[in-house]
Amino acid sequence: MSIYVNNPHLDSMKDDILYHFNLGTSTHDLPAMFGDVKFVCVGGSPWRMKSFTEYIAKELGLLEPNAEFPNICEGTDRYAMYKVGPVLSVSHGMGIPSTLIKLLYHAHCTDVTVVRIGTSGGIGLKPGIVVVTKQSVDSVFQPRLEQVILGKPVVRSTELDAELAEELLQSGKDLAEFETVIGNTMCTLDFYEGQARLDGAFCSYSEEDKQSYLAEAYAAGVRNIEMESSVFAAMCKLSNLRAAVVCVTLLDRLKGDQLTSSHDILNSYQQRPQVLVGHYIKKKLNAYKKS
Amino acid sequence: MSIYVNNPHLDSMKDDILYHFNLGTSTHDLPAMFGDVKFVCVGGSPWRMKSFTEYIAKELGLLEPNAEFPNICEGTDRYAMYKVGPVLSVSHGMGIPSTLIKLLYHAHCTDVTVVRIGTSGGIGLKPGIVVVTKQSVDSVFQPRLEQVILGKPVVRSTELDAELAEELLQSGKDLAEFETVIGNTMCTLDFYEGQARLDGAFCSYSEEDKQSYLAEAYAAGVRNIEMESSVFAAMCKLSNLRAAVVCVTLLDRLKGDQLTSSHDILNSYQQRPQVLVGHYIKKKLNAYKKS
Numbered sequence: 102m103s104i105y106v107n108n109p110h111l112d113s114m115k116d117d118i119l120y121h122f123n124l125g126t127s128t129h130d131l132p133a134m135f136g137d138v139k140f141v142c143v144g145g146s147p148w149r150m151k152s153f154t155e156y157i158a159k160e161l162g163l164l165e166p167n168a169e170f171p172n173i174c175e176g177t178d179r180y181a182m183y184k185v186g187p188v189l190s191v192s193h194g195m196g197i198p199s200t201l202i203k204l205l206y207h208a209h210c211t212d213v214t215v216v217r218i219g220t221s222g223g224i225g226l227k228p229g230i231v232v233v234t235k236q237s238v239d240s241v242f243q244p245r246l247e248q249v250i251l252g253k254p255v256v257r258s259t260e261l262d263a264e265l266a267e268e269l270l271q272s273g274k275d276l277a278e279f280e281t282v283i284g285n286t287m288c289t290l291d292f293y294e295g296q297a298r299l300d301g302a303f304c305s306y307s308e309e310d311k312q313s314y315l316a317e318a319y320a321a322g323v324r325n326i327e328m329e330s331s332v333f334a335a336m337c338k339l340s341n342l343r344a345a346v347v348c349v350t351l352l353d354r355l356k357g358d359q360l361t362s363s364h365d366i367l368n369s370y371q372q373r374p375q376v377l378v379g380h381y382i383k384k385k386l387n388a389y390k391k392s
Numbered sequence: 393m394s395i396y397v398n399n400p401h402l403d404s405m406k407d408d409i410l411y412h413f414n415l416g417t418s419t420h421d422l423p424a425m426f427g428d429v430k431f432v433c434v435g436g437s438p439w440r441m442k443s444f445t446e447y448i449a450k451e452l453g454l455l456e457p458n459a460e461f462p463n464i465c466e467g468t469d470r471y472a473m474y475k476v477g478p479v480l481s482v483s484h485g486m487g488i489p490s491t492l493i494k495l496l497y498h499a500h501c502t503d504v505t506v507v508r509i510g511t512s513g514g515i516g517l518k519p520g521i522v523v524v525t526k527q528s529v530d531s532v533f534q535p536r537l538e539q540v541i542l543g544k545p546v547v548r549s550t551e552l553d554a555e556l557a558e559e560l561l562q563s564g565k566d567l568a569e570f571e572t573v574i575g576n577t578m579c580t581l582d583f584y585e586g587q588a589r590l591d592g593a594f595c596s597y598s599e600e601d602k603q604s605y606l607a608e609a610y611a612a613g614v615r616n617i618e619m620e621s622s623v624f625a626a627m628c629k630l631s632n633l634r635a636a637v638v639c640v641t642l643l644d645r646l647k648g649d650q651l652t653s654s655h656d657i658l659n660s661y662q663q664r665p666q667v668l669v670g671h672y673i674k675k676k677l678n679a680y681k682k683s
Contacts, residue, residue: 108595
């Protein structure tokens, strides 16, 4: 399954500079560097993506003594990228989904699975539960993303791969180290008012308004809220990439808005999506080897 | 002039944890730490905000031998915050404008000026020209931001302080080290299709469509395009903060979409908004001293 890029202009470009990654088609041999990538994990924190790479290297038996994992995007401090074997880890940010797709395309990668791992606020879930996203939905609970192109709105589907979601849920169950559920994930543009928080600089609604909005969300199948999944899902769908979103919940939004758990507890929660996805990748690679 | 926070819930909170900054009202003495802040600079790159702090310390004669500027938000690698004298430097990201406003409010700061410094794509401008934003406009060139609150759209003004913009333009002229212009800044949600680039993973329009859209933008007074100014401007306006946006252009979008200049040249361009804002702050502080 190849990566689908829908841009007739790309073929006529002599060189494609992937500015955000500090890479380019004429300066780097992208097929040699990335052609063997089968799994891409995207997450918010550069530091966490490095720690994920070390973890997965250990899990896959690819950790050599004194191994160092240099940041492939060195020279920019906004993004970080690490690779070990068939696993690429990238921190996200402005323009990343699209640039990542171009990278995989230029590198002639095939059969790639992309998973966003991250944190979220839960709805009606105990903190620390991992949510595998069924659908990424907008603020009125629809699986769509409205983008603006040349000043005109364009609506795109944020549908994710249902089979992959089920497989990831199964990995969580196999592990049995923490609770894993499947549910819809609401993606917002704002951390405070967009998520019905009462503790932002501005708030024009009551606690009752908040609770009734979150109850509506819950009724529509929403189990957690974050801010990245919709662009990620829409871009992956457009490119024929198998994609999933796995986020841990750091709090139950029905019970509050602030993160009151200790940093140690929050940090341990944040490792759970990594552990789950690590387990999944290992299982998949073992299955390939056997077949 | 005090900072205006419009949230009746805030007063009833015993403690406000500013999670993104790793700070809180019960764990930190925010008025002691930040009460003297008069200028806040917000920028995209943690590293650049540190280098700005070192630069401004030198400019203001506040650089002590062997001075180190620790990251006040230590413990999170998503954001960075540095302070020297009355100048606070913060890297931006998810939820930052709102959290920053709460920080200034809790610290009882008064008469604060906030400037976003950053990079952008220019329209009809030579690369390296600095644009002081007159108005931050959306993709149909209107000075507004649509947010979604409890699933319903809310439109907010992105008006900036006209007097401050003129003063910053004057600082650019006084310096005479590079060209500085005033113009509207278009703020988009997407780096590729949202900015009419032809080099993204997806593109459904022609070079002519792109050029005619950018020509429309130019006719509406738009001189550069970036992705942060509208939330920044809207939040500052709601909070009674004098705010400005100063971005250097890294390329002329009428001539291309890719960043083809060398990293050294791009880095030198990126210092220009810092130098301009440094000059402005120094001038303002000297005027205070004299009065």
